[in-house]
Every structure is written in structure tokens, then in C-alpha cells.
Amino acid sequence: MTEEKDLETAIGFKVIFKKEVSDKILWLTQNYEKEISGWLTGEMKGSYVYVDNILFPHQEVGGASVDTDGKNLIDLRKEYGDECLRIIGHWHSHNTMSAYWSSTDDDFMKIYVQPRDFGLFVVSAVDEPFRIKLIFMKPLMFSFDNVPYTTFFTNDTLAKELESMIKEKIVEVKFMQTEKSEEAINNSGNNLFNIEREVSKRVFINKKNNILYVRDLTPEMMDLFDNFINKIVKKKNMSEINYQNGTKTLVISCKNKRNSRILRDDAREILTRFFEEQDDVMNSIMEGENVDTGNQAYLDENYNYNNQREASGYPVWDHP
Incomplete structure (x- = not known):
């Protein structure tokens, strides 16, 4: 971790969020109680990564997980058109946890970057700064964690827009008791x-x-x-x-x-x-x-x- 941080500082990578994008991420992190995700669009110029939009797919969310299947990605392309071709990375929230990379996150990042030159990954949590990772695949694979960034304060005018998006696209998965889950409950003191x-x-x-x-x-x-x-x-x-x-x-x-x-x-x-x-x-x-x-x-x-x-x-x- 220390070596990566020293290396990224020497190289000087920095992520710059368009105000509207960082506002949306901050609002959703602080006001939606489950994990939620979105695709980040933008471009890289030199040592700067510019993020200018966030695309929200239809998704199923649990208490600490997000699932976006193939059909939802097709719907994403239908909704946003060629803007999907500008996707450079992914964001998700850890609303009830700290901003860290879980094993599930690590697996997802490895899959995402395989056919690409690079990938940008952002995780957010309440009361914490964004945690950002850059992974490059060419000419060799390099991974830089805790990349610095420029962000902005949240904007209350986004509330209605994002509340509408949640109602339209987010499906909250309810707990359903099966034989396996019943056994797990019995084994964990009910x-x-x-x-x-x-x-x-x-x-x-x-x-x-x-x-x-x-x-x-x-x-x-x-x-x-x-x-x-x-x-x-x-x-x-x-x-x-x-x-x-x-x-x-x-x-x-x-x-x-x-x-x-x-x-x-x-x-x-x-x-x-x-x-x-x-x-x-x-x-x-x-x-x-x-x-x-x-x-x-x-x-x-x-x-x-x-x-x-x-x-x-x-x-x-x-x-x-």
C-alpha cells in the first residue's frame, strides 16, 4: 500500500470530477441507506482523469450488495446511447461501512479491466473521502490506490432528480426464508x-x-x-x-x-x-x-x- 501511494504521488495522477457528478455521488451516499452503483464516463488526458457523467443502471440492491445483470446493461445502452462508449470506470457506495475494497470489489475490478487499457474505480462512504483506484493494463499492469482527486460539496437541488431515479431503477431485495436460510437462522441464535x-x-x-x-x-x-x-x-x-x-x-x-x-x-x-x-x-x-x-x-x-x-x-x- 505504501509503495503504491508513493508511486502515484511521484507520477502525479489526479481525478477531476465534474461538479454535478460528485454532487450526485455525495447525495446518494448520504441519503440512500443501501449500496448503490453507477458507471462513470469521461476521458484521460496525460496524468489527469476527467469524470463528466454518471450513468445509473437498473439494479437490485441488498443491505450490502449491488447486482446489475446483462439485461440491465442492455437497457443502459438503450437509455444512454453512445454515452455508454465513454464509460471509463465504476462507482459504488458503502453506505453502512467504511470506504475500502472488498474481495467482491477486487474480483469485479479484475474482470472489468481485462479487455481495456485502464479502469477507474471509486467507492464512497458517509463522512469519508472517496477512495479511488486506477488500474492500467498497458504496457504492463499497474494498480494505484488512494489516487488524489478534486471534488465539490453536495447540492440539495439534486434531491428530487435522484429520488425519482431510485424509485424508477432500484429494486430492493427482500429477505426470503428458504430451507437453507432457515437453517442459518437456527444456527445463529435465531x-x-x-x-x-x-x-x-x-x-x-x-x-x-x-x-x-x-x-x-x-x-x-x-x-x-x-x-x-x-x-x-x-x-x-x-x-x-x-x-x-x-x-x-x-x-x-x-x-x-x-x-x-x-x-x-x-x-x-x-x-x-x-x-x-x-x-x-x-x-x-x-x-x-x-x-x-x-x-x-x-x-x-x-x-x-x-x-x-x-x-x-x-x-x-x-x-x-
């Missing part, structure tokens, strides 16, 4: 999703600056965090980002790597217990039992988080 994976997507650290992000917090989750976060984190080190759907992201600046990791583990533990309690509640409701949904252990005014940590053998918090 959870309809993997709690550990869900929690790790919501709580992560930017290792470059020790900033902790706790994302997609509902009001119920915020009640849990307010009870201990405010006691161990100075207000000047914490901020909140509010979204139209009523959720929040906590952004916490930690003074060192150790504290950021301790707080990350604490946050993940709280969310894990929250999801486990919700799962128990749902199971109890299904069985017709009366249940308490108050998460009282966390909401009790006398609950002392440092005492709880000390009793568990963990270091007592100073502050991030």
Missing part, C-alpha cells in the same frame, strides 16, 4: 442478520487520525450511548451528524490509538447487547410472552460504566 457483522459495520476507526465513528444510531440506541459517552468523552472531542431518517452518527476524536480501540470495543459491546435484547424481545413476542424493552441496565441513573469495566478486568477510562 437472528435475521449477523449481529457481529452488523455491529462492526456501524462502529469503526479511521486509523489515520484515531477518529471513531458510530453510525446509524436510532433514538433507542442513542439513549444507551448518552448514558456513558457523556461521562467519559469531553464534549469538544465529540460531534453528531443528523440524518433525515432520524438516525445519527457519533464522531469522536480520540487522543491515541489505545483509547480509540477501547472506546470502539465498548461501543460494539453496547450495540451487541442492544441487538441481542431486541432479538430476545422478538422471540418472546413470537411466543406470546410479556417482555420489558427498556434496556434498563443501561438507562439506570446509578449505572456506573467505569465500575462495570473495573469489575470486568478492563482498564478504567480517563477520556479519549
